[in-house]
Amino acid sequence: MWTVVACLIPPLLLSVFVFGIQVLLITAVSVASCVAVEAASQKMLGRRVTVRDGSAVITGMLLAFVIPPGVSPLLPVLGAVMAIYIGKHVLGGIGYNIFNPALLGRAFLLATFPVAMTSAWLPPLKDIAVFSYLGEGINAVSTATPLAVIKEQGMAAFTEMFGSGASLYSSFFLGWRPGCIGETSGFLIVLGGLYLMYRKYITWHIPVSVIGTVALLSWIFAGDTYFTGDPLLAVLSGGVLLGAFYMANDYVTCPSNKISQLVYGVGIGALTVMIRLKGGYPEGICYAILLMNAMSPVLDGWFKPRRFAPPVGGGR
Amino acid sequence: MTSLLTFPKGGVHPPESKAQTSQLSIESMPVPDELELILGQHIGAPCTPTVAKRGEVNEGDIIGEVSKGLGVPLHSPVAGKVKDLGSSAHPMRVSSPSITIAVNHEAEPRRYQERDWHSYEPKELLGMVKDAGIIGIGGAGFPTHVKLSPPPDNPIDTLLLNGAECEPYITSDHRQMLEYAADIVEGAKIILKILGIKQCAIGIESNKPDAILAMTEAARAGSTADFSLSVKALTVKYPQGSEKQLIQAITGRKVPAMALPSAVGVVVHNVSTARAIRDAVVLGKPLCDKVVTIAGKGIARPANLLVKVGTKISDIVNYLGGLKPDLAKIVMGGPMMGFAVSNLEIPVTKTTSAILFLAADEIDTAPHSQCIRCGWCLDACPMGLEPKEIAIYVEAGRPQDTAQFGVFECFECGSCAYVCPAKRPIVQFVRLAKMKAKR
Numbered sequence: 001m002w003t004v005v006a007c008l009i010p011p012l013l014l015s016v017f018v019f020g021i022q023v024l025l026i027t028a029v030s031v032a033s034c035v036a037v038e039a040a041s042q043k044m045l046g047r048r049v050t051v052r053d054g055s056a057v058i059t060g061m062l063l064a065f066v067i068p069p070g071v072s073p074l075l076p077v078l079g080a081v082m083a084i085y086i087g088k089h090v091l092g093g094i095g096y097n098i099f100n101p102a103l104l105g106r107a108f109l110l111a112t113f114p115v116a117m118t119s120a121w122l123p124p125l126k127d128i129a130v131f132s133y134l135g136e137g138i139n140a141v142s143t144a145t146p147l148a149v150i151k152e153q154g155m156a157a158f159t160e161m162f163g164s165g166a167s168l169y170s171s172f173f174l175g176w177r178p179g180c181i182g183e184t185s186g187f188l189i190v191l192g193g194l195y196l197m198y199r200k201y202i203t204w205h206i207p208v209s210v211i212g213t214v215a216l217l218s219w220i221f222a223g224d225t226y227f228t229g230d231p232l233l234a235v236l237s238g239g240v241l242l243g244a245f246y247m248a249n250d251y252v253t254c255p256s257n258k259i260s261q262l263v264y265g266v267g268i269g270a271l272t273v274m275i276r277l278k279g280g281y282p283e284g285i286c287y288a289i290l291l292m293n294a295m296s297p298v299l300d301g302w303f304k305p306r307r308f309a310p311p312v313g314g315g316r
Numbered sequence: 317m318t319s320l321l322t323f324p325k326g327g328v329h330p331p332e333s334k335a336q337t338s339q340l341s342i343e344s345m346p347v348p349d350e351l352e353l354i355l356g357q358h359i360g361a362p363c364t365p366t367v368a369k370r371g372e373v374n375e376g377d378i379i380g381e382v383s384k385g386l387g388v389p390l391h392s393p394v395a396g397k398v399k400d401l402g403s404s405a406h407p408m409r410v411s412s413p414s415i416t417i418a419v420n421h422e423a424e425p426r427r428y429q430e431r432d433w434h435s436y437e438p439k440e441l442l443g444m445v446k447d448a449g450i451i452g453i454g455g456a457g458f459p460t461h462v463k464l465s466p467p468p469d470n471p472i473d474t475l476l477l478n479g480a481e482c483e484p485y486i487t488s489d490h491r492q493m494l495e496y497a498a499d500i501v502e503g504a505k506i507i508l509k510i511l512g513i514k515q516c517a518i519g520i521e522s523n524k525p526d527a528i529l530a531m532t533e534a535a536r537a538g539s540t541a542d543f544s545l546s547v548k549a550l551t552v553k554y555p556q557g558s559e560k561q562l563i564q565a566i567t568g569r570k571v572p573a574m575a576l577p578s579a580v581g582v583v584v585h586n587v588s589t590a591r592a593i594r595d596a597v598v599l600g601k602p603l604c605d606k607v608v609t610i611a612g613k614g615i616a617r618p619a620n621l622l623v624k625v626g627t628k629i630s631d632i633v634n635y636l637g638g639l640k641p642d643l644a645k646i647v648m649g650g651p652m653m654g655f656a657v658s659n660l661e662i663p664v665t666k667t668t669s670a671i672l673f674l675a676a677d678e679i680d681t682a683p684h685s686q687c688i689r690c691g692w693c694l695d696a697c698p699m700g701l702e703p704k705e706i707a708i709y710v711e712a713g714r715p716q717d718t719a720q721f722g723v724f725e726c727f728e729c730g731s732c733a734y735v736c737p738a739k740r741p742i743v744q745f746v747r748l749a750k751m752k753a754k755r
Contacts, residue, residue, distance in 0.1 A: 050685065095686035095738075256691030256704065307700040307722060308325065308560065309570035312579065 001054030003199060007192030008061045008246070014175050014185045018124045019069040023181045026069065030076035031060030037080050041089035055094055059083055062102035062246060065182025066239065066286065067109060070120030075113060079105035099293045100253045103286050110286075121145055121178040143178045146237040147282035172236040183239040193245030202249050205261040210244035211235055213269020221277055240272065243285040253293040260299035267292045320522050322551035323561040326698035328731045330554055330652065332523060333484045333678075336611045336618045342491050344622045345635055347394055347419050351626030352404040352663040353379065354414045358451040359458045360386030365415055371398045375426040376602050379415055388449045388459050390415075393604035393624035395423035405662045407648050407655040414663070417626070428599035438510045441597055445510070448596030449603045449666075454478060454489075454557075454586030455649065457667040460593065463585070464510050466578035472511050476566055477504055479520040479527065479587040480550055480557030483650025486670040488607040489587050491620045493520065493527040496591050497534035503590030505543045506597050511583060516545045517566050518587070523552045554652060555729040559584050561698055573725045588669075603666060610636060614643030614673035623664055629671060630660040644676040651679075652730040684739040693732035693742060699725050703732035707745040715752035723749045 015023045038056035042049045063079050083105030088097045110117045123143040149158045162168055162177065171177060175185030183189075196202045215231035222229030235241065248254060248268050255264050268288045275284025356362030363380030373379060373392040380390035396419045404414035433441065446461035466472050477500070481489040493500060504516045518535060520528050528549055535545035548566050550556050560571045562584060569580040577584050585593075588607065595601045604625050611618045616637030623632065629646070633639055647654040648662065648671055664671075693703040701722035709718050726746050733742040 053685075093686060095688045251688045251690040256689050256694055305694050305697070305700045305702060306325075307573065307725065308698065309572045311573040312575050 001058060003201060004058050004196065004246070005054055005061065007195055008058070008065070008182070010192065011065070011175075011182050011185045011188040011242075012061070014188055015069070015181050018175050018184060019122045019181065020125065022122075023064070023069045026067070026071065026073050026076055026181060027061060027064035029073045030064035030080060031057055033077045033080035034060030034063065034084050037084040038089070041085045042093070045089055045093075047089075047093060050094070053094075056084060059088075059101045059105075062182070063105045065242060065246075066102060066106045066180050068117065068120040068179075069122045069181050071113075071116045075109055075116065076105075078112070079109045082108040095252055097252055098296075099290050100247055100250050103247055103290050106286055107290060118148070119144075123178055124176040124184075145178050145282065146172070146233075147276065150237075151276070151282040169232060169236065172233075177237070180239060180242075183242040186236050186241045189241045189245055193241075196245070202245075203258070203261075205258055206248050206254060206265045207244040209262045209265025210248055210269045210272075211240060213266045214240050214272055217270060217273040218276075221273065234273070234276075238276070238283040239285045243268070243272075243289055247285075248289050248292070253296060255296045255299045255303075257300055257303050257305055259303040260296070263299055263303065264292050264296060267295065320549050320551040321519070321565040322553055322556060323564045323698060325700060326696050326731060327553040327555065327561075328696050328734050329552070330484050330734055332552070333611075333651075334487050334490070334523070336485070337487045337609050337620055338490055338524075340487075340491070340618065340620050342488075342495055342607055342620045342622050345624075345627070345632065347421070347624055348627055348631035349419055349421075350399065350628075351393060351396075351417045351419060351624055352414045352628060352661075353390060353392070353417065353626040354404055354406065354412050354663060354665055355380050355390065356409075356412055357390060357449075357457065357625075357666045358386075358388060359456065362413065363387065363390045365401050367398045367415065369398055369401055372396075373398060373417065375423070376604070379417075386459055386462060388446055388451060388461070389602075391449055391602040391604050392417055393626060394419045396420040405659040407657045407662055428595075428601050430598055431600070433506060433597045434509075436597075438512060441506055441510050444597050444600070445593055448592070448601065450589065450592050450596055451603070451666055452586060453589050453592060453603070453606065453666050453669070455653070455667055455669060457665075460585070460589060463583060464507065466511075466576075466583065470578040471581060472513055472578060472583055473515060473581045474567060474583075475504065475507055475511060475513065475516040476562060476582055476584045477516060477518040477587050477590055478557055478559070478562055478584055479518055479524075479531065480562060481524070482521060482552075482554045482557040483652055483654075483670070484554075485611045485672055486609045486650050487611075488609045488620055488669050490524050490527050492588050492591055492607055493524070494530050497530040498538070499594045500531070500587050500590045501534040501538035501545060502598065503592070503594035504545060505538060506593055507583070507585060507590065508543050514542060514544050516543065518545065518547045519550050519556075519562050519566050520547060521552045521556055522549045554731060554734075555698060555727075558698065558727060558729055560727075573722075606664060606666060606668060608632075608664060608668055609670040610673070611670065612643075612673035613675035613678055614640050614646075616640060625664055625666055627664045628660070629657070629662050629664075632664075632671065633660060633673075639673060640675070642675040642677075643673050644681070645674045645679050647672040647674060652734065653728060680739060682739050684736075684741060686738065687740060688738055690737060692735040692737065696731040696735045698729065698731065699727070701726055703742045703746070706749055707740055707742045710745040710749050710752075715749040718749040718753055723753060726750075 034056040039051050083101035087101040087104035091097045121143050173186045218229045218234030219231040271288035272284040367379045375395045377392045378389045379392045396417045399418040400416040403411045406412035450460040452458045532547045539545050592603045646657050705721040706718045730743050
């Protein structure tokens, strides 16, 4: 668990450089409230207090990672109650939660604070001036996420605002774009994800199927005509990388069998693109993962591991 | 040497921990004053005593017999007096009926004459194996003569000798392959004659290069026009020495679920069983001693000991200089499949291959937590079962519903529990499920 925390720290630090010291406060509040809610829930329900296993710390970091950097620091406190108490302990504690707690927290905040959650974006700092926001306060609602611009104003406005070509991809890949606290730095997210794969904590099945499906379907459907969409932009502009490596992969809420993991990943990718292109929200990865979380036990029931050898004469 | 053979699905790589005893020659432990012989040494019906209390017995005398059902006779390992027909401490059954023999240290040890077995008929050889009380001493304890009489509708073409010894710590087969290579090959040839076949392959994990060398030479020397023996080097991967995994690694054949190896034309015996068969046929010596690896940081002196069946753990501890203070757990068998014991009065049986005295830093005592459904056990399971589901169902009080996840195909290798990050005692859940669920 602590390895995952370590992998989440580089994207967080980069986010501090990109959006300002404010994100550190939001993340700290989120982690602290998740740990506190976990301890309180376990005490209340008469279970062993297991905050030292790091699970609540990860949820806290991921919850902060999926909210905009300009929100009030009180929002993650409410998100933590929803994520940890309702999303996890009421359902039976670790191992028995159906939905990814951090995303459940985000979905709750999106429903209860729709304005803040869809407008409190901050523009990336032009140069490294970490403390510039401290003086001015954080009420400046001055930008929109790339996906929102594409959805609401169209591709031309997007190009005008963010540019195009290699410089666009490289700044998006490195993290210099508006977005949720932890989703912007594709580079560091992928790096951390690859490290987790190298350590064999996660396997390639879910990230590859999620990202591959988003890229493929965006290429087919996201352009003005079929097969003219920009797959790279689709992967880099929202929360797909964070979702694919750190959210969809959550052991408890993803399927366990490799085949069902692939189906699950494809389902997440397809739902994400569908919500982006046809739904009301600019970004769909959060709801896509939550919906497929609900399918996980069903998928594991459909796709069983292959037995060593069947009994003679087939069934038992 | 050709490339190493293994099974494709699942498996784990626990620390081998064999260095402590792999270089120690087999050492004969002096006979203690008293032996306790458990009547149910094998799978099947337990023996009924054929001796009376206070009766005199000689070395090699039959003291217990199975009148009906599956089983083999039990012999007295020593000359002495029947002290008691009572019960002994047992790692699984808590206590088990047994015969206690007070050893007569004055008696001359019995001498065995070598005889040429080639003139005997397979049926006679089979009778000698049964009469010598031989069972699968690799661990399962299945009566050997039954395995050597496969059903006639399953023609056998290959004998496999299992020298994989994939369990960590244990080196008793390793040492026997080094020190009694020719005897093991001789035993294999006797088995081949009983089965009426020619081919024998001996599977050994590649972490025992000296045993591979010794057995290769013995196999070459022992091969004739009638018997063709060869050694197959195996990848070091647990559970390589499991019967079905070994058969798949060497022959590529898959034994169907709930079936015996004979279904795919194979018979498997442990190398030490082959040696016991050789001793039974060539010397007429019944099975009443056992090479046992004694290892772990909790014993003063580790060893590969030749002990009489019935020797109590406490006698072995005394002989080896006592326990060390950091001892945390005593395990009979290997660390993956063995049983923790709580009592030093438990006697060695024909199937005991190791007694481990493990210190705190050799075991994991962390409490187990809820299943987080990571699925690592699915990847580790060599049988393609769903260990996590079995454990969750048992925990939820529904052991009767676990057959759908393959609980009856599980041979309890413990790979799932080994990889489990929540430290769940999955094998214990499986055993509980097997006890409570009906087929």
